[in-house]
Amino acid sequence: xxxxxxxxxxxxxxxxxxxxxxxxxxxxxxxxxxxxxxxxxxxxxxxxxxxxxxxxxxxxxxxxxxxxxxxxxxxxxxxxxxxxxxxx
Numbered sequence: 366x367x368x369x370x371x372x373x374x375x376x377x378x379x380x381x382x383x384x385x386x387x388x389x390x391x392x393x394x395x396x397x398x399x400x401x402x403x404x405x406x407x408x409x410x411x412x413x414x415x416x417x418x419x420x421x422x423x424x425x426x427x428x429x430x431x432x433x434x435x436x437x438x439x440x441x442x443x444x445x446x447x448x449x450x451x452x453x
Contacts, residue, residue, distance in 0.1 A: 366412050367386055367410055368410050369384050369408065369409045369410065369430075370384070370407060371444075372406045373403050374406065375441070376406060377406050377433075384415070384449045386449050386450060388446070388447075388448050389448070389449070390421055390422060390423070390446045391421050391445055391446065401445045402443055403442055404441065404442065404444045405436065406441075407433065414431050414449075414451075415430050415447060415448070415450075416429040417443075418445060418446040418448070420445050420446070421445050423446050424446075427440045427443065427444070428440060431452060
C-alpha cells in the first residue's frame, strides 16, 4: 500500500514504474527510467492520491487522481513532475 503505478500506454500497458509517497521531479523520474511526457495511464492504491504537473518543480497542476485511470485523455504524455501523497 501507499503507492501509485504509472504506465507509458493507455490501459495499464507498456513500461511502468511504482512510485511510493513522495515528490518526483524530472531528475527523479529519469532515475526511475521514466521519461517526461510519457505517462498515459495510472493505478492508485486505496490510501494514496497522485497529482500530475505539466511543468517541472510541481508547477501547473493538471489533475489529481484517487483511483485508477486507464486513459489520461487530453493530459496523457504531458507530465513533467509528480506528487504521490497519503489520502486524508
